Amino acid sequence: MSELRDRIIGHSLILFEKHGFHGVSVHEIVQASGTSKGGFYHHFQSKDELLYVIHDMFLTYVWREARAADDTHPSPVAKVQAIIRAFVHVFDLYQPHISVYYQESIYLKAPYAEKINQKRDEFKQLIFHIVEEGQKTGHFRRELPLEVTAMAILGMVNWMYKWYRKDGPYTIEQIADVYTDLVLHLLLPGREDRTYFDHLLKVPFFYE
Amino acid sequence: MSELRDRIIGHSLILFEKHGFHGVSVHEIVQASGTSKGGFYHHFQSKDELLYVIHDMFLTYVWREARAADDTHPSPVAKVQAIIRAFVHVFDLYQPHISVYYQESIYLKAPYAEKINQKRDEFKQLIFHIVEEGQKTGHFRRELPLEVTAMAILGMVNWMYKWYRKDGPYTIEQIADVYTDLVLHLLLPGREDRTYFDHLLKVPFFYE
Structure with missing residues (x-):
């Protein structure tokens, strides 16, 4: 488990709870987590x-x-x-x-x-x-x-x-x-x- | 309770279960229940x-x-x-x-x-x-x-x-x-x- 992976999960949980799964883009998750698309796709397909x-x-x-x-x-x-x-x-x-x-x-x-x-x-x-x-x-x-x-x-x-x-x-x-x-x-x-x-x-x- | 009112409820239950609330129109409920728009709106606003x-x-x-x-x-x-x-x-x-x-x-x-x-x-x-x-x-x-x-x-x-x-x-x-x-x-x-x-x-x- 990497620290970035945990951070992406943490921020996406907050976003999904608030806006629903379809209301949140990978771009928004990436921004909230302070990473790049590359960082996201390194951990999640x-x-x-x-x-x-x-x-x-x-x-x-x-x-x-x-x-x-x-x-x-x-x-x-x-x-x-x-x-x-x-x-x-x-x-x-x-x-x-x-x-x-x-x-x-x-x-x-x-x-x-x-x-x-x-x-x-x-x-x-x-x-x-x-x-x-x-x-x-x-x-x-x-x-x-x-x-x-x-x-x-x-x-x-x-x-x-x-x-x-x-x-x-x-x-x-x-x-x-x-x-x-x-x-x-x-x-x-x-x-x-x-x-x-x-x-x-x-x-x-x-x-x- | 009218017989038509019960029939509308019965048919809409079947339709809502199958297609979800937003997937069913009043027109489809009216058709399935064998009534008219007037019949529907007589019983439901x-x-x-x-x-x-x-x-x-x-x-x-x-x-x-x-x-x-x-x-x-x-x-x-x-x-x-x-x-x-x-x-x-x-x-x-x-x-x-x-x-x-x-x-x-x-x-x-x-x-x-x-x-x-x-x-x-x-x-x-x-x-x-x-x-x-x-x-x-x-x-x-x-x-x-x-x-x-x-x-x-x-x-x-x-x-x-x-x-x-x-x-x-x-x-x-x-x-x-x-x-x-x-x-x-x-x-x-x-x-x-x-x-x-x-x-x-x-x-x-x-x-x-």
């Missing part, structure tokens, strides 16, 4: 590739974190905790990328759209896989249909793009705590020997 | 008003159901159950309306956009109010921050527009059962005398 890179950055982050969580933790409970935490953090770490994604994803051309969709599907399948694994091991409630439950969890977190603000009343850490708690509450069985419920006590008592 | 009516239909449904649930049920648990159920059903009852909404809402002009946003905010505030009420009465877990929890619940359901299909493996009734269960599981305290947990047993055992 086209404006389309730049849009793809923006999409791919946050998706790769969450996908990699999810895979690491799946590889590292033996228990589905710990896997879910680690994944939800990373997934929530994405909305803080990559806020402008995600905002451009939701505005501009319809403009992603082949083969970029396919690559993004494939990685998104892999992430989704990993969530499905971990919920299913937890149901098989008895950590998670077996009566829940896998698809509906996994999509509900994905929706809870994905919807953050609509409301999360860096200057909001809760830090991203607090939101990650709450989301982890909510997801575990809906997945874990309400049995008497609830050793897994120890994980839930991490939520700070906001009302006290 | 403009294509903008038609787009507003489409948005308003499903929003009014869920908003009215939520208000009725709030008025009818004494317990916050029953209120949440009724609201989640109605909210989930909206994605089945008004699927084309919602699909047009997410594609075209940026084209809603003033004063229509303000009216829609106001009703959407009222619905959101009602959810906030009921979760808060349940926390005050001790039905729902007090340690959860109201805003984050309510937005997580709204996100879970709203995300259905991304994945719900009428011909999918689960009926809308089954999905409503599961969502109600998930939301109550995340709201209700895990205490010993869990009388409210009786409500949760309504989820069918999909895995048996």
Whole structure:
């Protein structure tokens, strides 16, 4: 990663958010980034590739974190905790990328759209896989249909793009705590020997 | 509600979904609906008003159901159950309306956009109010921050527009059962005398 490449991405994010993908020319990106056309095309084949890179950055982050969580933790409970935490953090770490994604994803051309969709599907399948694994091991409630439950969890977190603000009343850490708690509450069985419920006590008592 | 008005709405939904709001003229709507320009303008001031009516239909449904649930049920648990159920059903009852909404809402002009946003905010505030009420009465877990929890619940359901299909493996009734269960599981305290947990047993055992 070169410093210029990062600078081009940073400035194009600001411009795309403001004027939309089609409202911004390579010339304007070049000017805002203080470089030349040569500098731009050294790092990106086209404006389309730049849009793809923006999409791919946050998706790769969450996908990699999810895979690491799946590889590292033996228990589905710990896997879910680690994944939800990373997934929530994405909305803080990559806020402008995600905002451009939701505005501009319809403009992603082949083969970029396919690559993004494939990685998104892999992430989704990993969530499905971990919920299913937890149901098989008895950590998670077996009566829940896998698809509906996994999509509900994905929706809870994905919807953050609509409301999360860096200057909001809760830090991203607090939101990650709450989301982890909510997801575990809906997945874990309400049995008497609830050793897994120890994980839930991490939520700070906001009302006290 | 006239029969022609419904027919215009039905045909315009099909056309908007296919070609987008700007890709469809009043002339094409008139032709598809088998009426005249006079017939169209008798029922709608403009294509903008038609787009507003489409948005308003499903929003009014869920908003009215939520208000009725709030008025009818004494317990916050029953209120949440009724609201989640109605909210989930909206994605089945008004699927084309919602699909047009997410594609075209940026084209809603003033004063229509303000009216829609106001009703959407009222619905959101009602959810906030009921979760808060349940926390005050001790039905729902007090340690959860109201805003984050309510937005997580709204996100879970709203995300259905991304994945719900009428011909999918689960009926809308089954999905409503599961969502109600998930939301109550995340709201209700895990205490010993869990009388409210009786409500949760309504989820069918999909895995048996």
